[in-house]
Amino acid sequence: xxxxxxxxxxxxxxxxxxxxxxxxxxxxxxxxxxxxxxxxxxxxxxxxxxxxxxxxxxxxxxxxxxxxxxxxxxxxxxxxxxxxxxxxxxxxxxxxxxxxxxxxxxxxxxxxxxxxxxxxxxxxxxxxxxxxxxxxxxxxxxxxxxxxxxxxxxxxxxxxxxxxxxxxxxxxxxxxxxxxxxxxxxxxxxxxxxxxxxxxxxxxxxxxxxxxxxxxxxxxxxxxxxxxxxxxxxxxxxxxxxxxxxxxxx
Amino acid sequence: xxxxxxxxxxxxxxxxxxxxxxxxxxxxxxxxxxxxxxxxxxxxxxxxxxxxxxxxxxxx
Numbered sequence: 074x075x076x077x078x079x080x081x082x083x084x085x086x087x088x089x090x091x092x093x094x095x096x097x098x099x100x101x102x103x104x105x106x107x108x109x110x111x112x113x114x115x116x117x118x119x120x121x122x123x124x125x126x127x128x129x130x131x132x133x134x135x136x137x138x139x140x141x142x143x144x145x146x147x148x149x150x151x152x153x154x155x156x157x158x159x160x161x162x163x164x165x166x167x168x169x170x171x172x173x174x175x176x177x178x179x180x181x182x183x184x185x186x187x188x189x190x191x192x193x194x195x196x197x198x199x200x201x202x203x204x205x206x207x208x209x210x211x212x213x214x215x216x217x218x219x220x221x222x223x224x225x226x227x228x229x230x231x232x233x234x235x236x237x238x239x240x241x242x243x244x245x246x247x248x249x250x251x252x253x254x255x256x257x258x259x260x261x262x263x264x265x266x267x268x269x270x271x272x273x274x275x276x277x278x279x280x281x282x283x284x285x286x287x288x289x290x291x292x293x294x295x296x297x298x299x300x301x302x303x304x305x306x307x308x309x310x311x312x313x314x315x316x317x318x319x320x321x322x323x
Numbered sequence: 324x325x326x327x328x329x330x331x332x333x334x335x336x337x338x339x340x341x342x343x344x345x346x347x348x349x350x351x352x353x354x355x356x357x358x359x360x361x362x363x364x365x366x367x368x369x370x371x372x373x374x375x376x377x378x379x380x381x382x383x
């Protein structure tokens with residue numbers, strides 16, 4: 074069991090991550106493990122009833138089935154007390170990453186545009202996919218080498234990204250589409266998408282580039298023993314961006 | 324589902340769609356305030372305006 078902690082004041086080399094925990098979250102421990110044990114930073118589980126983020130530098134909303142996916146995925150979680158704190162944190166420029174169910178929650182909360190609907194195949198898809206990084210200029214993608222495809226697993230039944238045509242145009246024009254599903258050669262095609270997302274969208278960020286969501290699970294691909302470490306690049310990007318921010322404040 | 328129905332021999336099946344049907348018990352002083360409450364609840368929680376439309380009926 075991971076012990077609860079809070080931000081470590083005064084140590085600028087260690088970033089502090091609050092990993093939210095809702096009833097039904099199931100990737101929360103994985104995220105804490107990667108951030109703490111693999112990357113050597115501070116991370117703790119933050120129960121959804123708490124209203125404070127305890128001085129976190131960044132927030133991770135992990136995957137799972139918050140509130141049993143009742144009504145719609147992420148629909149109930151967005152009203153949790155901790156989400157009010159996250160809205161405020163994001164409004165002040167804080168970094169927030171939503172993974173899988175976390176992406177769904179961010180869309181329901183209005184922190185990201187669009188919605189995630191049932192996969193076009195109507196099947197739950199659990200497999201490795203390839204991701205092409207469309208916008209390397211974000212706090213979530215900056216460490217990903219140009220042209221490098223990421224191989225990361227997905228595990229979802231409702232990951233088909235949908236937004237109206239005007240929103241999709243705006244997302245591409247503003248470089249808010251961070252990742253698209255592609256094949257092993259980097260081709261963005263219908264066959265390469267596990268869920269039928271519009272324009273193969275796998276992950277996006279908001280207009281101010283501090284809130285992002287993606288359906289694939291970087292925390293399940295951050296150690297060699299798991300077969301792939303590409304997911305680390307997402308967390309390492311955040312850490313680099315946070316470090317730069319802390320240095321800028323000094 | 325449309326294909327399944329056609330395979331089962333139901334001729335003339337056109338578009339098929341699945342939706343949600345919710346029943347809400349509500350105490351309100353009058354129909355107008357009930358309507359206002361339900362409309363707000365539909366907008367904020369019961370539906371997602373990005374992907375869903377809604378309509379409701381008040382039955383006394």
